[in-house]
Amino acid sequence: MALATTENTTSLDFGPAVALSCRECGARYDLGPIFACIECFGPLEIAYDFGRVTREQIAEGPTNIWRYRSLLPVPVDVTSKPNMAPGWTKLVKADNLARELGIRSLHVKDDSGNPTHSFKDRVVAMAVEAARNFGFHTLSCSSTGNLAGAVTAAAARAGLDACVFIPADLEEAKIVMASVYGGRLIAIEGTYDDVNRFCSELIGDELGDQWGFANVNLRPYYAEGSKTLAYEIAEQLGWRIPDQIVIPVASGSQLTKIDKAFKELIGLGLVEEKPYKIFAAQAEGCSPVSTAYKAGLDVIRPVKPDTIAKSLAIGNPADGPYVLDIARRTGGAVEDVTDTEIVDAIRLLARTEGIFAETAxxxxxxxxxxxxxxxxxxxxxxxxxxxxxxxxxxxxxxAGQARPTAVIRPSLDAFRAVIA
Amino acid sequence: MALATTENTTSLDFGPAVALSCRECGARYDLGPIFACIECFGPLEIAYDFGRVTREQIAEGPTNIWRYRSLLPVPVDVTSKPNMAPGWTKLVKADNLARELGIRSLHVKDDSGNPTHSFKDRVVAMAVEAARNFGFHTLSCSSTGNLAGAVTAAAARAGLDACVFIPADLEEAKIVMASVYGGRLIAIEGTYDDVNRFCSELIGDELGDQWGFANVNLRPYYAEGSKTLAYEIAEQLGWRIPDQIVIPVASGSQLTKIDKAFKELIGLGLVEEKPYKIFAAQAEGCSPVSTAYKAGLDVIRPVKPDTIAKSLAIGNPADGPYVLDIARRTGGAVEDVTDTEIVDAIRLLARTEGIFAETAxxxxxxxxxxxxxxxxxxxxxxxxxxxxxxxxxxxxxxAGQARPTAVIRPSLDAFRAVIA
Structure with a gap:
């Protein structure tokens, strides 16, 4: 584990980010490719000096995450170099789904519109800027699939090498996608948690010590990308925080950053202060956080995942305890659903709103x-x-439930026979 | 074939669209669900009375195709009802690809960012408004795959029934996608041209005469959606038409509408008048337009498609002759590439720009x-x-060429062995 406490930061440009701060003990560190506190081993996160940020400034920015660059650890000229420019995905007013569920006002924040069709493009865009700042020429990650594709695509466009690691049993589409952009894709015989442990070893080895691992040594930067989901939701609602939000939990990082971003927006006066409830969602086949929540515990007992929601299949979620805190503090909850309920929900969303979602x-x-x-x-x-x-x-x-209604010869009689 | 010459148009609201006009003989018809001229059987297209349209008006619109609603056959309040709101996809500055190809300035207009991940969401959005205007409760189409998914998704969200027709041998992903939104998907044993002929029969039959077929009886409206590609390209370039543009050809409709839109922008004073060259692209395995172009002919000889570019596999392209006209008039060309060249180009685009394109x-x-x-x-x-x-x-x-670099156990020694 790279635990350098100081770096030569004179040439670094992370915009409004000024330091790393330990989430547990508050110890501060210069910005560097480190992720854990040397004092208490707590996770490090970015500390900012935002200055004044206005809605008007933001509205003048591009229709992607860089409209929020003054709230992110990136240089002010971030748009001058090639990157994937993700974000500004649709907040779909889901009246049909709301009606089916019996609720009054519902929106779907649909991140399938991102360049590689998952929210991971947001976090990887931060990792690319961090890698550029720290002079890493290889971008890497451990991934349940979506991240691997986001990293290899972003590296290709940014002119970085990529070497990414996935469990060998992933979905075919994710394997092809992570391979097609030309980086190296290493499939590991094991679970995501095995892949993650392997990557931690690799960072400690000379083989990997000059690599930027998006979700390991660049994690404090990378994770901030999830804040843009919250910024966009608030802006797209007309600068308002929703009353309730349902967020998937893999490592739990995304959920904690959405909560952080809502608090930032309130602190900066960009939205009115108001209570909001955060609900965390897991698959029953990988529900360590939900299990702890229901048992009233503060600690997470790791599990071995067995679910079709592979992108959420992290059995030992790093930010699980924070998810518990946030769900409890905001008056939300943590809940899980079975694989059958997942498939039903995918089909429900598709037939009501025309949105074809991943298992997550x-x-x-x-x-x-x-x-x-x-x-x-x-x-x-x-x-x-x-x-x-x-x-x-x-x-x-x-696929088993989404088949043609019928296969027929091109004749009206054949059609009449099947439509009757 | 429904060839009604007049309809009761008093309750219709197609915004700036005022009539249908025959592309061949200029005969004019009231707006209705018709697509061919009763005089000469030429294709009908929309005639407009645009009034004044300014860049500022457009810039104030939403970040989707409806920012151009004053140039489209849709009501001014088109955003008030649920639809897929496609468009405003990225125009990616492709410096890496430009360098590889040895050209100076290149952009990729990347329509994979649309809701169902193809440009078809643009045209289907027009068909939905036309179906609403004409009171059709079922939305239909013949499709090479992308259109089927776009229609079933849009119908789901708009609250219309869907019944769509595809060749049975399509890619699995397109079949699942067209099925998941809950409409009826009928797979036809035959080529796209067989499917298309079947749909023409169906419109003439009582079974289908109250259906809106996006690309048959709603085709004049539907096809206008492709204009938004050109509007966006011009606006995203800073209100400028590019010197050269390369466009895929299936039916040829998209290419003709991009040309039409550039001319509209010039006519409205939204861009400066300038010459531009339009290049048309086909797969060698379905290249009837390219073949005619190279032979110096004005007529298209239909072919039986045999190519991996199934979304372009229309052997009898309705707008083929117009494509020839436009390529010749603008100083462009029509060219084709082999399946091997298609795969190489997909991989080239992926590894240079992080864009994973369809075969088209x-x-x-x-x-x-x-x-x-x-x-x-x-x-x-x-x-x-x-x-x-x-x-x-x-x-x-x-898939055959986009595989993991290696499959290994989670150990540094195993990794060293494969990375050496």
């Missing part, structure tokens, strides 16, 4: 449905549910 | 590459190439 989107919509049915989510409050990936990457989940 | 994108990039190499495209002129679809829908094209 089936998890959030399924949890939303379950919480409404149980009366645990206010049907009259403004609600947002996240779809963080694309159904084309997890075809197998629905 | 391999066709345009492959033709661009071929034209530059042959000195038939000016390497110093501002060039745009279209990617109209998504690589996730045509995985098989590259």
């Amino acid at each position: 989107g089936g998890v959030t919509v399924g949890v939303l449905r379950k919480l409404v049915a149980a009366g645990r989510l206010d049907p009259d409050a403004e609600t947002v549910v996240l779809n963080t990936g694309d159904g084309l990457k997890t075809l197998d989940a629905v | 994108g391999g066709v345009t990039v492959g033709v661009l590459r071929k034209l530059v190499a042959a000195g038939r495209l000016d390497p110093d002129a501002e060039t745009v190439v279209l990617n109209t679809g998504d690589g996730l829908k045509t995985l098989d094209a590259v």
Whole structure:
């Protein structure tokens, strides 16, 4: 583990980011490719000096995440170099789905519109800027699939080498996508947690010590990309935080950053202060956070994942305890759904709103449905549910139930016979 | 074939569209669900009374195709009802690809960012408004795959029934996608041209005479959606028409509408008048337009398609002769590439720009590459190439060449062995 406490930061340009700060003990460090506190081993996160940020400044920016560059650890001229420019995905007013579920106001934040069709393009864009700042020529990651494709695509466009690591049993679409951009893709015989442990070893080895691992040694920067989901939701609602939001949990990082971003928006006066409830969604086959929540525990017991929601299949989620804190503090909850409920929810979202979600989107919509049915989510409050990936990457989940109505010869009689 | 010459148009609202006009003989018809001239059987297209349209008006609109609603056959309040709101996809500055090809200024218009990940969402959005205007409750189409998914998704969100027709041998991803939104998907044993003929029969039958077929009886409206590609390219370039553009050809409709839109922008004073060259791209395995172009002919001889570029596999392209006209008039060309060149081009675009294109994108990039190499495209002129679809829908094209570098156990020794 690289635990350098100081770096020569004179040539670094991370815009409004000024330091790394330990989430546990508050110790501060100069900006560098480090991710854990040398004092207490707590996770490091970015500390900022934002200055004044206005809605007008933001509105003048491009229609991608860089409109929020004054709130992110990136240089002010971030748009001058090639990157994937993700974000500004649709916040879809989901009246049909709302009606089916019996709730009043529902939006789907649909991140399948990103360049590689998952929210990972947001976080990887931060990792690319960090890699550029630190002079890393190779971008790497451990991935459940979406991240691997986002990293190899972004590296290709940014002119960086890529070497990414995935569990060998991933969906075909994710394997092809992570390979096609030309970087190296290493499939590991094991779970995501095995891949993750391997990457931590690799960083400590001379083989990998000059690599930027998006979700390991660049994690404090990388993770900030998830804040843009919250910024966009608030801006797209007309600069308002929703009352309730349902967020998928893999490592838990995304959820913690959405909470952080809402607090930043309130602190900067960009939205009115108001209470909001954060609901966390997991698949039953990988539900360590949900299990801890239901048992009233503060610690997460790791599990071995067994679910079709492979992009959420992290059995030992690093930010799990923070997810528990946030769900409890905001009056939300953590809930999980079965694989069958995931598939049903994918189909429900598709037939009501024309959005074809990945299994992770089936998890959030399924949890939303379950919480409404149980009366645990206010049907009259403004609600947002996240779809963080694309159904084309997890075809197998629905392929058995999404078949042609009929296969016929090109004749009216043949058609009459099947339509009767 | 429905050839009604007049309809009760008092309750119709198609915004600036005022009539249908025959492309061949100029005969005019009231707006209605008709597509061929009763006089000469020529194709009908929309005639407009635009009034004054300014850049400022457009810039105030939403970041989707509806920013151009004053140039489209849709009501002014088109955003008030649920639709897919496609468009405003990225115009990617492709410096890496330009360098590889030896050209100075290149952009990729990347329509894989649309809701169902192809340009078809643009045209289907027009068909939905036409179906609403004409009171059709079922939206239909003949499709090579992308259109079927776009229609079933848009119908789901708009609250219309869907019944769509495809050749039975399509890519798995396109079949699943067209099925998942809940409409009826009928697979036809035959080519796209067989499917298309079947749909024409169906419209003449009582079974289908109250259906809106996006690309048959709603075709004049539907086809106008392709204009938004040209509007966006011009606006994203800073209100400027590129010198050269490479466009894929299936039916040829998209290319003719991009030409029409450039002329409209010039006519309205939204861009400066300037010459531009339009290059048309086909797959060798379905190249009836390219063949006619090279032979110096004005007529298209239909072919039986045999190519991996299934979304372009229309052997009898309705707008083929117009494509020939436009390529010749503008000083462009029509060219084709082999399946191998298509795959190479997909991989080239992926590894240079991080864009994973469908086979149709391999066709345009492959033709661009071929034209530059042959000195038939000016390497110093501002060039745009279209990617109209998504690589996730045509995985098989590259799956054999996009594999993991290695599959290993999670150990540094195993990694060293494969990276050496």
